[in-house]
Amino acid sequence: MAAPSTLRAAVPPFLYGTAWKEERTERLVTLALEAGFVGIDTANQRKHYYEAGVGAAVRAALASGAVSRERLFLQTKFTFADGQDHRLPYERGAGVATQVAQSFASSLEHLGTDYLDSYVLHGPSRRSGLAAPDWEAWRAMEALVRDGRCARLGVSNVSLGQLELLCAEAEIAPSFVQNRCYARQGWDRKVRELCAARGITYQGFSLLTANASELTQTPVARAAARTGRSPAEVVFRFALAVGMLPLTGTSSPEHMRLDLACSSFELSPAEVSAIERVSG
Numbered sequence: 678m679a680a681p682s683t684l685r686a687a688v689p690p691f692l693y694g695t696a697w698k699e700e701r702t703e704r705l706v707t708l709a710l711e712a713g714f715v716g717i718d719t720a721n722q723r724k725h726y727y728e729a730g731v732g733a734a735v736r737a738a739l740a741s742g743a744v745s746r747e748r749l750f751l752q753t754k755f756t757f758a759d760g761q762d763h764r765l766p767y768e769r770g771a772g773v774a775t776q777v778a779q780s781f782a783s784s785l786e787h788l789g790t791d792y793l794d795s796y797v798l799h800g801p802s803r804r805s806g807l808a809a810p811d812w813e814a815w816r817a818m819e820a821l822v823r824d825g826r827c828a829r830l831g832v833s834n835v836s837l838g839q840l841e842l843l844c845a846e847a848e849i850a851p852s853f854v855q856n857r858c859y860a861r862q863g864w865d866r867k868v869r870e871l872c873a874a875r876g877i878t879y880q881g882f883s884l885l886t887a888n889a890s891e892l893t894q895t896p897v898a899r900a901a902a903r904t905g906r907s908p909a910e911v912v913f914r915f916a917l918a919v920g921m922l923p924l925t926g927t928s929s930p931e932h933m934r935l936d937l938a939c940s941s942f943e944l945s946p947a948e949v950s951a952i953e954r955v956s957g
Contacts, residue, residue, distance in 0.1 A: 685828035686750040686794050689716035690917065691937055694882060694926040695731050696720070702730030705928055710738045712933035718855075718880075718924055720754035720799055721784045723764035728753060732788040739789070752795035752853075753784045754833065755814060757802050773810045777817035781826070795853055796827045800834035807842050819849040831855060831880070837867045844875055855880035855924075860891040861956045864919070873920060882924040884912050896951035904942050913939040915952045 693709040695702055695718060706717060717735065720726045735751070738744050755777050758769060767779035785791060796818055802810045821827040831853030832843060844850055854872050858865050858881035865881070872879040891897065892908040900911045913936055916923040925936045944952075 685792075686715070686746075686748055688878060688922065689714070689750050690922065690940060691913075692716040692718045692750075692752070692880065692922060692924045693933075694718045694924040695727070696725050696926060698730070698926070698928070699727055700730075701928065702727040703733045706731050706734035707737065708930050709933055710734065710744055712930060713937050714933065715744060715748050716750040716752070718752045719788075720756055720797075721766045721780045721787070722754065722756040722761055722799065723766070724760070724762040728784060728787040732786075736789040746790065750794045751788055751790060752797060752831070753788065753793060754797040754799035755780050755818065756799040757810065757814075759802070760799060773813040774817040777814050777821075781821060785826075792825070793827045795829045795831055796821060797831035797833050797853065797855060801832075801839050805836065805838065807839055807846075812846075815843070815847060819847070822849050829853065835868070837871060840868060840871055844871070844877075850875065851877055853878050853880055853922075855882060857881075857883045857887055858916075858921070860888045860952075864921075864953060866953075869920065879921050880924060881916055881921040882926075884916055884923055885909055885925075888912065891955050894955050896948065896955050900944055900948045900952065903948075904944070906939075906942060907935070910935055910939045910942075911944070911952070914942060914944055915949060918944055918949045919953065 693714040695706060698705055717731060719728050719731045721728050739746055758765060766783040767776040798814055802808050818830050822830060829852035830849055832851050833855040835854060840854060854868060854877055856865050856868060869879045897908045897911050901908050913923050917940055927933055
């Protein structure tokens with residue numbers, strides 16, 4: 678297989694998220710691929726993800742020719758031990774760099790690939806600042822890019838201050854930030870602004886589940902009524918309009934289809950502005 682530099686997939690407009698699906702993972706990823714998703718997000722964190730189930734669906738889709746590896750954007754994550762349960766994908770007592778290497782190798786095996794399109798640090802080791810383990814993990818991840826086994830890096834669950842530190846000191850800057858996105862916090866505006874200034878793609882997750890109240894408010898309801906779309910579709914269209922790469926984890930094939938089709942209608946600038954100002 679060619680190196681990622683020649684085969685890496687384009688960044689898709691939408692990602693299918695695979696958290697909290699357990700035994701349904703393989704079937705739902707299969708349905709997502711059949712619906713037209715070409716971007717899959719997972720993590721080597723058995724506590725919340727079943728990465729091997731993702732891989733079973735991916736291998737079957739590749740074998741059948743339903744999708745090619747060149748088109749399929751595969752993203753997974755390294756998770757520190759504090760975010761894991763007892764089913765660690767690495768040796769508990771190993772150094773962080775070794776844990777990154779072991780987790781990455783396990784992910785390649787799970788997903789049936791020899792490179793990843795994106796590898797994400799699944800959150801810094803503490804709530805503020807970046808500690809030595811964070812830098813050890815990031816340097817190990819940078820080495821994976823230099824070795825041609827990973828095309829891009831990202832960081833998840835990160836604050837503005839942490840992202841500023843990472844951008845200032847990283848030798849290979851993050852291509853992605855993936856955060857839970859709350860309307861009541863301005864849809865993570867400050868982090869999104871830094872991402873835009875640095876050429877980083879902002880991946881927004883929990884756009885629906887974190888904003889259940891906001892989906893019922895007037896700006897979303899009016900846009901839904903005008904366009905004839907659901908509030909969920911309006912929120913995803915809003916996300917695209919402000920430069921986010923949204924994630925959906927729906928288990929409904931119909932919602933998968935509708936989510937992917939949200940770029941087929943437009944919101945007015947006034948509607949986008951009103952939704953951006955909505956709060957709980």
